[in-house]
Amino acid sequence: MDVIVDNLPTYLSGFAMTARLTLISGVASLVVGTVLAALRVSPLRPLRAFATGWVDLLRNTPLTLVFFFAILVLPQFGVIITSFQGAAITCLTAYTSAFVCEAVRSGINSVGTGQAEAARAIGLTFGQSLTHVVMPQAVRSVVPPLINVIIALAKNTSVAAGFGVVELVASGRRIALANPGEAVIVLAGVALFYLVFTVPAGLLAGVVERRVAFSR
């Protein structure tokens, strides 16, 4: 266990990077995903097609390939993301937003059609009925699956280790190299730091879920 204590600064800097990637990409993908969900139920066909294409493409592509695409392929077309951290956040957001979108859309579909019809009947526009009537009900019912998505995101940040970002896994590899006899303990330490993040996230989810729960 000494190896974990001795290398605490390296672990902590890696953990800070993992936390930063998770928080920024998490917030961004919640926003983007919700917008995508709104597009998927919009009455305009091009918007629906765009959002459907986004989800189908990114949800069905391995995250590693998304990274390869952003870092090795996009520059060929002149799109260069100059910071590796920025590239990682972009990839994680694009990827995770597809999952957020589907979770939110399932929530939207669970809201009775009558709600939307009633909203339109009292003269609300599509946008108003979505933001004031449908979404507030939809989001409440999808808190558990959204927390799942965020926990998956926290673990997915490890893919960035292979693409120029020194987060927890990359830090763990550095420590393991310097301590070849204790690689197992070093990696257990990495797992421990992930748990420090994901377990409280799950507990928080439980609290939020109880707060917003309502019976239908």
Added chain:
Amino acid sequence: MRIRHAGPTALLAASLLVLAACSSGTGDDTPSAAGTTDAMEEPTDGPTGAALPEGSTMAALADAGSITIGTKFDQPLFGLVGPDGVPEGFDVEIGKIIATELGLDPDTDIEWVETISANRETFIETDQVDIVIATYTINDTRKERISFAGPYYEAGQSILTLASDADINGPDDLAGKKVCTVTGSTPEANLLENFPDTEVVPFGAYSECIEPLRNGLVDAISTDNVILAGFAAQNDDLEVRGDPFTEEPYGIGLELDDTDFRMWIDDVLEKIFEDGRWVEAWEATAGTVLPTPEPPAVDRY
């Protein structure tokens, strides 16, 4: 824990047996059960020309009729597996020579296993491979867990950059630059320790560093000169700059304290340094892009 203790005990027992065999059975030099074909073909007086000592790892491998060798599968010039699944490179050739010396057929009796930098010690300790020949730098921390025969080649860390880059001409020019390397590798650790002003950008594989280098996301790539030379040979727009600034003697990893086997491999290496097979193996592989060096001196620690 009990299982782990069995290893050293068995080794000790085995080496005692070897000693006993050596002292008592020097008179009858019976070719061992496998009948080392090699010994029959070339009746030299060299150490490996004689029958393999009974009870030794060498004899056990010859009896089994197969050897499992760990090597890199993604290292051009040293150990690279193409789409046809056949490993090629200098490490692979050295492995074939050792198998031949054991009286095995290098084309059919070798089982190649992919070892990556992070799992080489573990694979040796858990007997998943008999030996590891995988651009494996000899160092003291590793010697605590395994033994090294060799070195059979001496590499050194160097710098690769764009041919059009006039700023970087050697290790002294790396301050303030972004340098790409592989996460969790020795070159990365070396950069972090000796070049504090350099921003280290770790990727998953050296080949993945090339596009970021071309796009200007990083300024240079740094790792062993032989790897960089392979890239420079394949890409006209890339150049290796400056002299190597570290010494990376490549050794052959084997089980800790199997001294007989280690000395035997050292003998084989010295023999092939002499008889031209080492040069032949080099020129057929890494020698296609790199000058042929002098063979290093074997370190019998």
